[in-house]
Amino acid sequence: MTDTNYIDRIFAGDCREQLRELPDASVDLIVTSPPYADQRKDTYGGIHPDRYVDWFLPISAELMRVLKPTGSFVLNIKERVVDGERHTYVLELIIALRKQGWRWTEEYMWHKKNCYPGKWPNRFRDAWERCLHFTMQKDFSMYQEAVMVPMGDWRNSRLRNLSETDKTRDNSRVESGFGKKVANWVGREYAYPTNVLHLATECGNRNHSATFPIDLPEWFINLFTKPGDVVLDPFMGSGTTAVAARHLGRHFTGIEIEPSYIAIAHERLKSVQQAPLPLEAAPIEVAPKHVPDSGEIYGRPKDDRRRTRKARA
Numbered sequence: 001m002t003d004t005n006y007i008d009r010i011f012a013g014d015c016r017e018q019l020r021e022l023p024d025a026s027v028d029l030i031v032t033s034p035p036y037a038d039q040r041k042d043t044y045g046g047i048h049p050d051r052y053v054d055w056f057l058p059i060s061a062e063l064m065r066v067l068k069p070t071g072s073f074v075l076n077i078k079e080r081v082v083d084g085e086r087h088t089y090v091l092e093l094i095i096a097l098r099k100q101g102w103r104w105t106e107e108y109m110w111h112k113k114n115c116y117p118g119k120w121p122n123r124f125r126d127a128w129e130r131c132l133h134f135t136m137q138k139d140f141s142m143y144q145e146a147v148m149v150p151m152g153d154w155r156n157s158r159l160r161n162l163s164e165t166d167k168t169r170d171n172s173r174v175e176s177g178f179g180k181k182v183a184n185w186v187g188r189e190y191a192y193p194t195n196v197l198h199l200a201t202e203c204g205n206r207n208h209s210a211t212f213p214i215d216l217p218e219w220f221i222n223l224f225t226k227p228g229d230v231v232l233d234p235f236m237g238s239g240t241t242a243v244a245a246r247h248l249g250r251h252f253t254g255i256e257i258e259p260s261y262i263a264i265a266h267e268r269l270k271s272v273q274q275a276p277l278p279l280e281a282a283p284i285e286v287a288p289k290h291v292p293d294s295g296e297i298y299g300r301p302k303d304d305r306r307r308t309r310k311a312r313a
């Protein structure tokens with residue numbers, strides 16, 4: 001495959017083969033939800049948990065090749081229960097991916113707000129999944145302002161009368177190294193979010209047994225890309241990542257092994273309007289270094305914020 005003919009297309013087939021067709025360093029973000037070990041083996045097959053890491057590593061090697069150095073790889077996954085205990089294949093996969101050269105930058109939690117109630121003898125209902133964030137280098141593209149959330153009503157009461165402690169950086173009394181300056185929040189409408197995403201599961205029947213909610217890829221697309229960038233999903237399913245990308249003015253590319261799911265994805269894409277975009281993704285600007293300033297949500301240096309705005313322009 002050459003030039004840009006991989007853009008805004010879903011390729012039919014096994015991503016272990018199809019990924020080889022994508023050019024080096026051609027995508028800005030990978031968001032995907034692969035088959036979770038041998039769950040759903042009746043619908044689209046599955047991989048035995050004991051073989052999961054061996055199955056995934058050749059795929060992730062290709063993902064590393066096609067991702068731009070400043071890009072991100074978000075892997076939505078959850079370990080299944082085998083013989084009454086959690087299997088460790090996700091934990092083993094994280095370690096194996098690090099050995100492969102990925103940086104395990106962060107773990108986001110997708111809290112499924114509307115998961116089914118149920119009763120199990122040795123656990124409670126499962127209400128969350130992992131969204132593992134991998135990168136290839138410490139500096140990567142990240143547009144934090146794009147996912148800010150309203151501060152909420154509490155700011156009116158909490159910030160009205162500031163104590164002396166609130167006006168200076170208040171280091172944690174348990175010596176955790178964390179600290180905050182509450183006064184920094186005065187006059188702010190928005191705050192940076194946490195790493196927990198509270199999203200409902202997809203309830204609409206999309207004729208696919210494991211569709212994730214569109215808000216999930218949208219959130220990561222907003223956070224890690226800018227308009228015109230290219231988003232890849234090598235396990236495209238019913239096309240949720242592609243729909244999210246198009247909706248947000250990004251390009252998509254994807255692979256799906258099951259033709260009937262590709263048909264669903266094409267049908268969904270028909271109803272999404274996208275502003276015309278250049279086929280070439282906009283030139284990459286290395287994103288500001290993320291400066292986690294535990295608790296001090298506005299602690300990021302001002303010049304970093306300027307660079308982010310410039311990158312988004």
Ligand SMILES: C[S@@+](CC[C@H](N)C(=O)[O-])C[C@H]1O[C@@H](n2cnc3c(N)ncnc32)[C@H](O)[C@@H]1O
Nearest residue numbers: 014015044210211212235237238240256257258
């Ligand atoms: C968890 S589902 C993804 C669902 C998708 N996120 C959505 O919202 O519809 C995993 C998908 O991977 C596909 N798949 C499984 N093995 C594959 C492979 N080797 N190459 C490409 N696609 C594969 C399955 O057919 C299934 O649609």
